Amino acid sequence: MNRRRLASSLLLSSLLLTLGLGCSGKDAASSLPEVKLTYWRTFDNSDTMSDIITAYTTLHPNVSIDYKKLRSDEYDNALLRAFADGTGPDIFSVHNSALGSYQSLLLPEPATTTIPYAEIQGTLRKQTVIITKVLPTVSIKTLKNDFVDTVAADVVFPYQPDPKVAAVDSIYGLPLAVDTLALYANKDLLNAASIPAAPANWQEFHDDVVKLTKLDSTGKIIQSGAGFGTSKNVNRAVDILSVLMMQNGANMVDDRGRVAFQTVPAGTPRDLFPAVDATTFYTDFANPTKDAYTWNESFPSSFDAFTAGQTAFYLGYSYDLPLIRTAAPKLNFTINNLPQITGGREVNYPNYWVESVSKDTKNPDWAWDFINFATRKENVTSYLTKAQKPTALRSLISTQLESEDLGVFAEQLLLAKSWYHGKDTAAMEKALNSFIDVILLGTTDPGNAIETTARIVSQTYE
Template identity: 45%
Template structure:
């Protein structure tokens, strides 16, 4: 009898202690037990470091303590091969990053965003007697309207695909980038150019003032890297010029940058071809017979030349900034928005470049993976945790004004609303090579028909990648 009383007293003491400590135990249903099982999501990417996601992952862990997200960084050169090998074995990541020009290539490996996801949540209730209650909630996903209203324009255009008459969201970016103009302050000061060019006409005049030639006619001081294939992101610069000039790059799988404006459904013929005029404008900077001659194919990589202080202007993205600072800490440079054809145009045109997150169709936790992507991408407070560490421009409209006050990010953030991209085929690498070959194929003093032939050939080959 004494033993029974003693055992009862012990249990009673433990029960009273738990109450006094403010805890309460609840019997969980089988469904809640299943939902609260540990889940580990694998997230693959390039360029970003694990530390860039530290704030986001901590915030998600607080909300969903049973879910762990493990980020793995790969070298860009190996990334596609690693994905290919993993998918071939029926494995791979739950979430992986793809460049915005790779969406078509990976479409058949992507799981579209579901309409909703059932997620477990733990909440502490009560004032004196605190209870940790676990509930399962149906969390609605982003709607198409929310995506269009909350994110910059190009996200909707790129990440919403029409599948058999049904529009589906297949990816979301954590950031957005746009091509901007880096400039060397010392070179501009020496040339007595007080303000950075805002239009391409002003850019041409600056190039003429800065460029110097030696006694043999060789370039002694270059102003900018344009007109050849040995240029960092030359494809984007030429695409930007084409789009600003009114070229329709592609439409529903048809490549159209070689066509006359308003006549995209007709064969190429005489008339205003905006892509052609932009191509000629671009090539003039590498033509010794032109006033703006400032670059040639024998010169070094454009970014290397800028880092070494050999050119005044470099077209790049926000990700180039830390590279330039690390390699040339004393370089006196600044960044401005990319030039426009006219400041009086109804809307500026810029070019976007970004990575978006997708869910693998082989993931065993597709819904949870999409829940994490939406948590990190669509919630401004959470998204800002990543952006401030990674130092990247935002893809969310609601964070743009804040970033306009950041001196380093402002030039890029000011462009994201009007940033566009165009390639929707299945081989972005081949597309870039075709563009590069097109640029190299047209020599000095070429006539319009030669430019048109090069454009037609490139458009035809790129069309075959869709």
Template identity: 40%
Template sequence: MFCKHHKFKLITMMLIAIFFLTSGFGCKQGNMDAVNDLKKPIILKYWRVFDSSDSFDDIISSYNQSHPNVNIEYRKLRYDEYEKELLEAWAEDRGPDIFAIHNTWIGKYARKILAMPETVKLPYVVSRNKKTKDIEKADYQQVKMLSPMDIRNNFAETIYQDVVRDSQIFGLPLSLDSLALFYNRTMLDNAQIIKVPSTWVEIKEAAKKLTLQNDTGEIVQAGIALGTNNNINRYSDILNLLMMQNGTLMTDETGSRATFNQPSPYAVDKSYRPGQEALRFYTDFAMPSKEVYSWNETMPEASEAFVAARLAMMLGYSYQLPLIRTRGIKLNIGIAEAPHINADGTDALGSKINFASYWIETVAKKTAHPDYAWNFLMFAADKEHVIKYLQKTKKPTALRSLIETQLEDADIKPFADQVLTAQSWYRGNDGQATENIFGEMIDAILKGKNTAEEAMRYAVERINQTF
């Protein structure tokens, strides 16, 4: 009897000991391998444009609470040197682990990008000493990354269209910008324009009232900056917006070739070409012979003219607002949603279309730390953390869940209102080349070199060479 009882106690003690040893209760620091891994420094080089490093201080600090071994080396580069620096750095194996690209650059950089993995396994801090802040316990965590369906459910639809390729995720956005209408309240009041124009017909009527010329025909006050390519910062985006709102199919269903010169399959008149009509509408504003003439190639750059109170209305992005407010401190500025075709806010095909422009954060294929890089980006793009970035930079969200919050900010509201209806289109492997071709198309019309039909046909042929 004694032997049986003794044997039972021995077995029980052995089982308890095994439990403590295998469960981690026997070690104050939990998984020692995880603790040791958290002592190994990881450097992630992060390259971007426009935003200063303090825009990310809060996000990086929060990430370091769980991953204290990760050092994010943030570098802001000038836009005009950015791509050259990227390519040279990668060629010399000193490039960034994480970098940002414009949404139109995905095709161009696809081979440089490491797609998001399905899961990552990383060490993380479980607990710290309250006094010394030293790691008390650490472990490994298998983190499930975002799926294509998560992208579709959590972000604006256009982001899914841009970043998901062959069922893989090629990047995550921190914000999403769209074209909106900037206007000078004082000028509109002086012209007795009671309601801010919300349709393109109203824009035409307002432009006629707002445009003032001297005795020699020189424009001394422009109604709206439309029609040219040399002095409107995002002329191609504005023309794209007009074309898409008018029902233009920018590419075929597969996105493999440009089709914006083709007739509309939805129009009653099967010969109607909505792209051509949008091009005519745009360039009319820069033609002295047209009733809506309100801008020309000799005018200053649009934002400069707006700040100098020589321009009543312009289409622009949220990132332009801080500079306009700083330089045009005495101006009474208003911002409204971009105009649409119909009075109810819809466009030619019955839906509401706005134009998106945004940057995508992604991971370089050459990175030595892919799991850390992608884990940090998913952390940064999460609602809880990205809101800190958005508040510092005053940018509109890309997340559906933050739209309502941003509607409370008068400056951001017009852009936040447009997030869900903002669209883009695939512009081949060289988005800049496509933009330049659009500029040449506009120039050909203004100089009378081609008809709208000819200019569009030539543009499509050239753009398709980049697909």
């Protein structure tokens, strides 16, 4: 070996050693920082995420992820207590409707993450070296291109850490799945009423409910057509009301993000309030003076009534499917698209969780890198298969359309639209449930009632 080549070789080795790069595989790997991430979710067992977590920790042996599933009824309180104590998770799930509530606890996604990797390099002499990669994260453009439309509308908020610098639109979470509201139908009850198929529009829904409803001689409902029309015993009544309002032309919020469902949209007759009309349609099914009367508060929850065979139609999500099969293994039912208004605006309603990062995490780049990894097409598929959830990615919709269980929910994804971005979801839901009660009671002017409701909801945006 000549002196020049020898000098070059020694210089390269010196640089590698000085930078901490030229070492054995074991030594190089051990020089990576040890990273421990805590991850809290609800509803899904750890096995639904096991493949994704294993794949990530195999790629990054220095990372460990502690997955914790909490009960849904304790989840919010447990999170708030943990953050108050300084023991909150690095990564946690937030419902799409509650992102505004949690925004102050969240760290938005950075434009890039800086992640060290151990890589084997060399041809004759293999060496494990540590390299640092600066990786782009999901941009807002990519979010809009890759995910169904409702996601970008729900997870992007202005971020302004420095009051002297203008706010920048930032991503506050990414979903693994997106569910949609669908119509479950008791096939045996429909067959007995000579109804060959579930209704495609709300007029057909009304007509079918009239056929399906049975009253005794005292006027008591002995068979309900649908669990529909009240606030207290209809599962996700606010979701149902919201989508009816939007289908009927109501703008839930205006272009400036202000509550607007109490207004008359442009091009609509001044005396026509789409939100009021939608609510009246809904409550008619619980109004004894209407021909659609089929439901009241004497029934159990709409879910329990459906699984008990007391009502023919139930509006629910894909997450209800395993619960229905467990509660009523012999129930003969179908899953159908959410009815629409004939000639109206076609709108479906989403319900989903996003994976977000705590502002208090000590490993923000690692936490966001994991979320980006988990929500990619090649990785999220295992979760969707195990959890049996509809996809959030546009590219995977076609793979679910033929699924007997998920096809309807996936088919509705492209027209799914949410609306709430306030800071108190519970207060918003209470206000809309109260509006249902007021319209059903019929003793308050509907125009005044919806103005009051809008004012209460607006207060949660402040």
